[in-house]
Amino acid sequence: MLATAVLIAMVMVILALVLNIWRVIIGPDVTDRILALDTLYINSIALLVLLGIHMASAHYFEAALLIAMMGFIGTSALCKYLLRGDIIE
Amino acid sequence: MNVLKRLVPHPIFSLLLWIVWLLLNNTIAMGHVVLGAVVALILPWATAKFWADRLHVHKPGLALRFLLLVLWDITVANIQVAKLIMNPMRKLRPAFIEYPLDTDHDFAVTVLAATISLTPGTVSIDVNSDRSVLLIHGLDIEDEAATIAEIKNRYEKPIREIFGC
Amino acid sequence: MIEIIISVFIIFGGIFTLIGSIGLARRPDFYTRLHGPTKATTLGVGGLLVASMIYFGTQETISMHELLVTMFLFMTAPVSCHLMAKAALHLRVRSEVDLPKSDK
Numbered sequence: 001m002l003a004t005a006v007l008i009a010m011v012m013v014i015l016a017l018v019l020n021i022w023r024v025i026i027g028p029d030v031t032d033r034i035l036a037l038d039t040l041y042i043n044s045i046a047l048l049v050l051l052g053i054h055m056a057s058a059h060y061f062e063a064a065l066l067i068a069m070m071g072f073i074g075t076s077a078l079c080k081y082l083l084r085g086d087i088i089e
Numbered sequence: 090m091n092v093l094k095r096l097v098p099h100p101i102f103s104l105l106l107w108i109v110w111l112l113l114n115n116t117i118a119m120g121h122v123v124l125g126a127v128v129a130l131i132l133p134w135a136t137a138k139f140w141a142d143r144l145h146v147h148k149p150g151l152a153l154r155f156l157l158l159v160l161w162d163i164t165v166a167n168i169q170v171a172k173l174i175m176n177p178m179r180k181l182r183p184a185f186i187e188y189p190l191d192t193d194h195d196f197a198v199t200v201l202a203a204t205i206s207l208t209p210g211t212v213s214i215d216v217n218s219d220r221s222v223l224l225i226h227g228l229d230i231e232d233e234a235a236t237i238a239e240i241k242n243r244y245e246k247p248i249r250e251i252f253g254c
Numbered sequence: 255m256i257e258i259i260i261s262v263f264i265i266f267g268g269i270f271t272l273i274g275s276i277g278l279a280r281r282p283d284f285y286t287r288l289h290g291p292t293k294a295t296t297l298g299v300g301g302l303l304v305a306s307m308i309y310f311g312t313q314e315t316i317s318m319h320e321l322l323v324t325m326f327l328f329m330t331a332p333v334s335c336h337l338m339a340k341a342a343l344h345l346r347v348r349s350e351v352d353l354p355k356s357d358k
Contacts, residue, residue: 009268016275206332
C-alpha cells in the first residue's frame with residue numbers, strides 16, 4: 001500500500017520536474033526561467049523526501065534542507081540582480 | 090534589567106534559534122543543549138545592529154488562531170485554484186489590484202504580504218515607497234472591491250490586533 | 255491504519271506538486287504562472303513532509319527534520335514569489351492585462 005503510493009507520487013513528481021525543465025527551456029522571459037528553476041528545486045526536495053520514505057532512511061533530510069536554503073538564496077540573488085544590477089550593495 | 094536587555098536583545102528569537110539548533114541536530118543530548126544555548130545567545134547579540142524595530146506580540150492567543158485560520162485557508166483555497174488550473178474551458182480574469190494599507194509597520198506589512206501570497210488566488214507584488222499601497226495580482230477576480238474588503242477583514246484586522254499597530 | 259493516513263498524505267502531496275507545475279507550464283503569462291508554483295507546490299511538498307514525519311515517527315527514531323524543511327519552505331515561498339514578481343514588474347514583462355503604472 002505504502003510502497004505503491006510512494007511510487008505513484010514519485011511518477012507525479014518526476015512529471016512535474018519534466019514540465020519545469022520544459023519551462024526553463026522555452027522561457028520566454030528571464031523571470032519565467034527563474035520561476036521554473038525555483039519550482040524545480042522545490043520539486044527536487046519532494047523527490048528526495050519520497051526517496052527517504054522509499055528507502056526508510058532519514059539521511060536524505062540534510063540534503064533536502066541544504067537544497068531548500070541554497071535554492072532560496074539563489075532565487076533571491078538572481079532577482080536582486082535583475083532589480084538592481086548588483087547582488088551585494 | 091537594562092544590562093540583561095542589552096545582552097539578550099531578542100529573547101523570542103533566541104528561544105527559536107535554540108529550538109531550531111536542537112531540531113537540526115535531532116537530539117536533546119546535554120552537549121548540544123548547552124552549545125545551542127550559547128549560539129542562541131551570541132547570534133542575536135552579534136547581529137543586534139542590523140535589526141529594525143523589535144516585534145511585540147500583544148495577543149498570543151489570537152496569533153495562534155490566526156495561524157490555524159491561514160493554514161486552513163491555504164488548504165481549502167488551494168483545492169479551488171487546482172480546479173481552476175485543471176479546467177481548460179474556464180476563462181480566467183486576472184487583474185492587478187491596488188490594496189490600501191492601514192498600517193505602515195514594517196513587520197506587519199511583511200506578514201500581511203506573505204499571507205496574501207500563500208492564500209491562493211492572490212500574490213503580493215510590490216509595496217510603494219511610503220507603505221500606503223500594496224500591489225496585488227489576482228488570478229480570477231470578479232469584484233475588486235469585494236476582494237479588498239475580504240483581505241481587510243480576514244487578514245489585516247487580526248494582524249493589526251496581534252501586533253497592536 | 256497509520257499506513258493509510260501516510261499514503262493519503264503522499265498522494266495528496268504528489269497531486270498538488272504536479273498541479274503546481276502544470277500551472278507553471280500552461281498559463282499564458284508570467285503573472286498568472288506565478289500562482290501555481292508558489293502555492294500548490296508549497297502545499298504539496300508540505301503534505302509530503304507531513305507524511306514523512308508521520309512515517310519516521312512510527313519507526314524507533316523520532317525525526318523532526320521535516321518540520322524544519324516545512325517551516326523554511328512556508329517562510330521563503332512568499333518572499334521569493336514577491337521578489338520574482340517585483341523583478342518582472344521592473345522589467346515590464348508582458349502581461350495579458352494592463353500593467354499598473356510604476357511609481358518610479
